[in-house]
Amino acid sequence: MLVMKQTNGELDLVQIVQLNVSASNKETVIEQATQLLVENNCVDPAFAQSMKERETRANTFLGRGIAIPHGIAEDRHLIKQDAVAILQIPQGVEWNPGQIAYMVVAIAAQTDGHITLLQTLTGLLQNDEQLQQLFKTDDEQLIVTSLNNSSEETEENEVLPDFAKKSNGRWIIPMAYTLAQPQNGLKLPDNSIRQFAYVMQIKPLMQKI
Template identity: 30%
Template sequence: MREVLEARAVHLHEKAATREEAVARCGEVLVEIGAVAAPYVEAMLERERSISTYVGEGVAIPHGMSKEHVLRDAICVLRFPGGIDWDGEPVTLCIGIAAKGDGHVALLAELAEILLDPDRARTLREAPDVEAVMKELT
């Protein structure tokens, strides 16, 4: 995970009124850090429209299926302290993924191991600063 997560891709005080806004914000951060080209944001939204990326424990993992717009593997971590209604589930943490090839499978597996542990998921949801998120994920 260390190779794909940069401190500048961790934002702990985001706001979004809808899950679409949250997914788009994840995509924007991936664009800002140079991991994806702008069309990837729409690919993330399309993926979310087809199947929810909610994984439980207040976490969603939005990602797109448009690999041609991925410049390098990366993740972003965005916390929405006010919470977002994700089809009836409250989400406070979004982890956006950009992966070339089948890289997303390994990233999803690694993230699932962390996020399916309620204590580790809570640690991420309640992390006081970027360093704490980086420590937990790397």
């Protein structure tokens, strides 16, 4: 296991990497990630339940073998310091039906600064060869370095994800993502963090404010 503190964008992050994790389901992965965060004084043990609650509200599978579980906003008081627990799962674990995660990045962030982490991961999503290497490497430092390098290379207009919602028992998965840049007086509501998804090629409505 590798533990280090790294400045990532606007965040000072504790980064914890655990290789060769074995898990039968995502609940077990969430519990293992929480344990790593607890052992490093980053979160309260109750944060595990917060991440599980998030899974009932939204799909945290980012795509291409990466999942990013995180707690619900009202439980941010359970976070002691900003951190990520990165679990490599070479055999994979089913996150949702048809979605297999090989790397899980559990995020504990007290502010909306976690958007910086999402930018970091979108850079990796565009490099399948690098992802496959990270899914199998026995070098924890390679994973940390790849994440931080991707963050530095991400442009301000980089694609950002807005996660799918569960509707009538089915996941609605975003087909592509984009960062909304206000133009001609159009802006997204503040609580959307200026993001929206092309979900099944249907654009969510932008509002004039």
